Amino acid sequence: MIKNIVILGAGTAGTMMSNHLRRALSEDWNITIIDQRTEHHYQPGYLFVPFGVYEPEDIVKPIEKFIPDGVNLVLGAIERIYPDKDKVVMASGKEFDYDILIVATGTDIAPEETEGMMGPHWHKDVFDFYTLEGATALAKKFKDWEGGKLVINIVEMPIKCPVAPLEFAFLADAFFEQKGMRDKVEIAFATPMSGAFTKPKATEKLDYLLKEKNIEIIPDFNVMSIDGEAKTITDYAGKEVSYDVLVTVPTNKGSDLMERSGIGDELNYIPTDRATLQSKVKENIFAIGDATNIPASKAGSVAHFEGEVLLENILRYISGKELKEGFDGHANCFIETGHGKALLIDFNYTHEPVSGTFPFPGVGPLNLLKESRMNHMGKMAFKWIYWNMLITGRHLPFVTTKMQEAGKNFD
Amino acid sequence: MEKTIGNTTVNMGDDGYLVDLNEWNQEVATEIAQEEGITLTDEHWKVLEYLQNQHKKDVPLTIRNVGKSGVVDIKGFYALFPEGPLKKASRIAGIPKPVSCI
Ligand SMILES: Cc1cc2nc3c(=O)[nH]c(=O)nc-3n(C[C@H](O)[C@H](O)[C@H](O)COP(=O)(O)OP(=O)(O)OC[C@H]3O[C@@H](n4cnc5c(N)ncnc54)[C@H](O)[C@@H]3O)c2cc1C
Numbered sequence: 001m002i003k004n005i006v007i008l009g010a011g012t013a014g015t016m017m018s019n020h021l022r023r024a025l026s027e028d029w030n031i032t033i034i035d036q037r038t039e040h041h042y043q044p045g046y047l048f049v050p051f052g053v054y055e056p057e058d059i060v061k062p063i064e065k066f067i068p069d070g071v072n073l074v075l076g077a078i079e080r081i082y083p084d085k086d087k088v089v090m091a092s093g094k095e096f097d098y099d100i101l102i103v104a105t106g107t108d109i110a111p112e113e114t115e116g117m118m119g120p121h122w123h124k125d126v127f128d129f130y131t132l133e134g135a136t137a138l139a140k141k142f143k144d145w146e147g148g149k150l151v152i153n154i155v156e157m158p159i160k161c162p163v164a165p166l167e168f169a170f171l172a173d174a175f176f177e178q179k180g181m182r183d184k185v186e187i188a189f190a191t192p193m194s195g196a197f198t199k200p201k202a203t204e205k206l207d208y209l210l211k212e213k214n215i216e217i218i219p220d221f222n223v224m225s226i227d228g229e230a231k232t233i234t235d236y237a238g239k240e241v242s243y244d245v246l247v248t249v250p251t252n253k254g255s256d257l258m259e260r261s262g263i264g265d266e267l268n269y270i271p272t273d274r275a276t277l278q279s280k281v282k283e284n285i286f287a288i289g290d291a292t293n294i295p296a297s298k299a300g301s302v303a304h305f306e307g308e309v310l311l312e313n314i315l316r317y318i319s320g321k322e323l324k325e326g327f328d329g330h331a332n333c334f335i336e337t338g339h340g341k342a343l344l345i346d347f348n349y350t351h352e353p354v355s356g357t358f359p360f361p362g363v364g365p366l367n368l369l370k371e372s373r374m375n376h377m378g379k380m381a382f383k384w385i386y387w388n389m390l391i392t393g394r395h396l397p398f399v400t401t402k403m404q405e406a407g408k409n410f411d
Numbered sequence: 412m413e414k415t416i417g418n419t420t421v422n423m424g425d426d427g428y429l430v431d432l433n434e435w436n437q438e439v440a441t442e443i444a445q446e447e448g449i450t451l452t453d454e455h456w457k458v459l460e461y462l463q464n465q466h467k468k469d470v471p472l473t474i475r476n477v478g479k480s481g482v483v484d485i486k487g488f489y490a491l492f493p494e495g496p497l498k499k500a501s502r503i504a505g506i507p508k509p510v511s512c513i
Contacts, residue, residue, distance in 0.1 A: 156475060220495060222474065224486070236489040236496075266476050295471075 003029050005314075006088055006098040008078055008257075010035035012043075012391055013289030013303040014104035015066045019393035020311045022068045031070070032096060034088070036077040038063055041132060042386055044300065047164055047336070049135035050142055051175045056132055059383075066391050078105070081261040083282045100284050100314060103270050105255040107160050107290040107298060113251040114155055114223055121228030126246045129168060130160070141245065142175070147184030148244030153233060154191045155223050157198070158267075159252045160290050160298035163345075165189070166196055166206060167336040168247060173213045174338030190218040190233070190241055199352040202345055205369055209337060223248075252298075254291050269293035274349070275325035277310045284317075286310060295349065297331040304390050305330045308401045330403045332358075334379035342375035344368050348403040354410055359399055361407025368408065416442045428501070428508045432463065435505030444503045447492075451503075455491055458483050459504040466506040472497060473509075 005021060007014045010033050018033045025031070045059030067073045077091040081101065088096045109130045111117045117126065127141065128134035152169050159165075169189050176185045189196070189210060196206035196217065210217050224236045232242045251267075258264025263281045265271060271280040272292035279285040279292075288306050290298040309326035316323055329349030334342045344366050345353035357364040365374050389396060414423045417438040422430040429435055440459065444451050451459075461482045465472055474497050478485035492499040497509050 156473075222485075236485055237494055266479055 001028075003099045004097060005029055005031050005100045005102065006096050007031070007033040007102045007104060008081075008088065009033075009104035009106055009255075009289075009291070010037075010063050010067065010073065011040065011104065011106050011289070012300045012386075013106075013291075013307065014102070015040065015063075015391040016303065016307045016393045017102055017104065017288065017310065018071045019066075019068050019391070020307060021314070022070050023393070024311060024315060027070075030072065032072040032074060033067060034074045034076065034078055034090070034096070035063055036075070038075060040066060040391070042383060043130075044161070044386070045383060046129050046132060046135040047167055047171070049132070050127075050129055050138040050168075051171055052139060052143075056136060060132070061387070066387075068392075078255075078257050079260065080257065081263065081285075083261070083263065083285060086284065098284075100286070100317070102310070102314075103279065103285065103287040103291050104289050105257060105291045107252045107254050107269075109250040110253040111248075111250040113253070114226060114248075116226040116228060117248070117250060119228045121231075125231065125244065126226065126228060126248065128248060128250055130164075130249060130252075138247065145245065147176075147181055149186045149188065149242065150245045150247065151188045151190060151233070151241060151243035153189075153221070153223060153246060153248045154193075155248060155251050156192055158298065159249050161333070162198060162297060163333055163335045165191075165249050166210075169210070169215050170213060170338040171336055173215060186216075187214070188216040188218055188241065188243075190221040190223075190235075192220065192222045194219050199345075199347060202353040202369060205343070206335075209371075213338070265293050267293075274329065275327050276313055276323040277306060277327060278313065278317075278323060286314065286317075294327075294329070296327075296329040297333070299331055299333055300386065300390060301332045302330070304396065305332075305401045307393060308395075326401070328402050330401065332399065334375055334382065336376065336379055337371050340376050341371045341373055342379045343371055344375045344378065346403060346408075351403065351405075351408075351410065354408050356408035358407070359404070361404070363407075426508050429505040432466070432505045435463075439505065440503050447499050447503065449492065449499070449503070454483070454487075455503075458488065458491060458500055462500055462504040462506060466504075471510075472501070 021031055039060050040063045042059040045054045048054040064073055079091045080089045086098055109128055123137040127138040154165050176182045195203040197203045221235045223233050226233050232240050234240050254268035258268040270287045272287045272294050274294040277286055279287045288310050289303040296302050313323045332346045334344050336342045347353040355369040358366045358368050412423050414421055421434040424430050477488055488496045501509050
């Protein structure tokens, strides 16, 4: 009998899983993937758009280009999941029955969560760079901006790619320096965290870099509201910070599909087992990528590592075997620091980022937690790897799914 | 580290948070609150009880979910425990230091 796997979302994780599964499963399995968009965006590229490094056409390709033959791509919005009926219903009314469901609907910004964020100032002097529209509007603003106070802000954690706001600050510093106007731009970084990043060791290093680059850090800042006219942001403790240009990372939320289906947490993330990637909603529902509530970074590299575990667990589930607790929270992120250099961090559920070499113990060529040109090359090469290997479900060269401990300087 | 608070001896971690919630009582809470410059009122107690219950249920605590709890809104939470409300309130409630998220 023919059976059905339905994948919700054809972004990084969904596209990757459609490729993995089509290769692994026989013709007895129908694979359907659903997305509301026609374009696949290379989201890590958004970071570079405001500084004119990438143009929109560098980072946008048609979704269908990466969906393999033998997978049924359906375009349109998903309205609801009915776990009890093993059924998905689309906004158009179309229905899909499934034997196995994979949720890969990602996360998106929710600027409406913060009082005063939306308004006539939105994308005029208050910007996000987590969407192509935001990043493009900001590129236009920066082109002939004469300087003033640039405030970079994270509204609340968790956000996808938690290092991106810092990278933005570093790139802005280098950008205005190259334009010969760094002395006309004051840069501040207002974050709800107690320092630059979520992990203590990396924070120490990053706090130092911020200082070196003359970027003021405003820690423990939890935005309550934005006054677009007065150009100020105010936090719950009553602190006020004024800006000329505000670059904010609004609250990130999962798809409201979860809320409609009654299966999400308060940020619409789907409760998921952090080691097996099976959802806690029902045994035939799995989740991957930014859509889950697991305590790992929301990043493309994480989705890649999860993909290999999820593939194995779906095959085990199909053959009635026990699932493998295979995911260790592994994340691997380059951090652009400007001027053609970058840092690299590698961490998982139990180990925070440390110094050392990667991927070959003692050799590198990449350096962990240390600025280098080689790391920057790695970051720029990630675009090619993303389009050609990551979303098509190829194993990345030299990189293991589980984090390696050799060559790293743990305490 | 052992610390004597009133009639109770408690184990306190290096981070200043109680190691075992079972050693917590109202007197201990009042004392820790005082160190934080806070005098506990009925409003405070309600929040502390909520935090302890969530902790016992293994629900990760964030400022957002406290704000949506119906016990107190975010603004009120800041008013009761100024500056770092979740960090301070967790310490007074005798539960572990909130883990900063990923
Ligand atoms: C500025 C920025 C920089 C980043 N930098 C890096 C980096 O350097 N390295 C790194 O590894 N990662 C980086 N990331 C993170 C990375 O892009 C994401 O973690 C990754 O794309 C997540 O993949 P996903 O499949 O979970 O979600 P997505 O790729 O976002 O896909 C979700 C898909 O689901 C669809 N969808 C959602 N809801 C519905 C619905 N109701 N109906 C129909 N379709 C729906 C969406 O249209 C979307 O196509 C960055 C992200 C940003 C924003």
